[in-house]
Amino acid sequence: MPGTDADVIDALVGITPGSPLDAIRARRPEARAHAQATYRALFAPEDLGNVTAQERFAVGTFVAGLHGATAVAAAYAARLADSGVPTALKDAVDAAIKEARTHGPYGSYTPGPLSREDTPGPVYRMEAATRGALGARLAAAFEHTHMLVFHPRDAAPAALQALLEAGWTTTDIVTLSQIVAFLSFQIRVVAGLRTLAGRP
């Protein structure tokens, strides 16, 4: 992945100046600039607060891995490596991706007429070895992230309670949620624009 100033979506789609997609993105200049500004706010903020750069890139790598977005995942994994994490942690992120991958969206509605649309699916509980390598705080974040990625309609206060108990403050949870939700956007813009450009 390029540094924080080069446009990440352009880089991941392979948009070059003067190309048709460059012209299309230029027609929505605020969206283009602020998608990048969001990336900066979440991955290279002026103030990291309580959420470390390693945690941010570990979650980013996990989200992209869960989406099967190989190129995006590789880019975030490279930034995770740059952040100086031990190899064991990087390996644990890869292990978590392998454990947790499935297909979404699924989940349940509040009992009622919509219950006929309830779709069963796994609730991710990380394997002990992976949890040990990631630590309790990041393990809780990954379990929450899996829910947000694959079955967000199962969200409940208990999920937030689990994060609080693992040491995530209210403000940390807002940042974590934005990271997962923003990546869910960025990955789809990249996939959609690559398809529009006729790229695999």
Add this chain to the structure above:
Amino acid sequence: MSDTVLKTPEHTIPKAFTRAQLDWLPWLEPLGVDALTPRHVASLVDAARVKSPYFRLLARDPDALEARTRTDKDIFYNPDAGLPRAERELAAAATSRFNGCLYCASVHARHAATYSKREDDVQRLLDAGVTAELGERWNAIVAASVALTATPSSFGPEHVERLRRAGLDDLAISDVIHAAAFFNWANRLMLSLGEPATTAG
């Protein structure tokens, strides 16, 4: 103490997708109106959002909120050609219907109905879901939004071709992609930080 899960007041949970106005009740403590710094207020972009617990909760990370909001506004409100506003809202409503976000679906189904004047079709999307028959152009937009919303994405060249056959140029198709992608962002925040409630009265 702000680092605790909030107990929501007694409320009625909507049991079906609706175009009616809903409330949204936070599960985590929003910033208090009196505690907002000028940076927090600026991050809301619209001053009226100071009344919204959802935006005051997101204002805890003001740089992310402000960039999110400016991205949102350009994707949906930029009037320069591309996909008509009604169909950007349709893509948002279809994405929200498929992910199961009753609150987001209510807002954007309302907008889709307002801008398209096709209230019956929008209601059919809410009632029957994303396989509802809405006419080929709308079916193509809904199918593309749903394919892009699946995880992993199943959006492929066949969706682009179908949108082109339905009369969308590449800027309009890019607008479908961005509208659906944006609601994969918005749905996850709305669904996981609080819950919808039927408004009293």
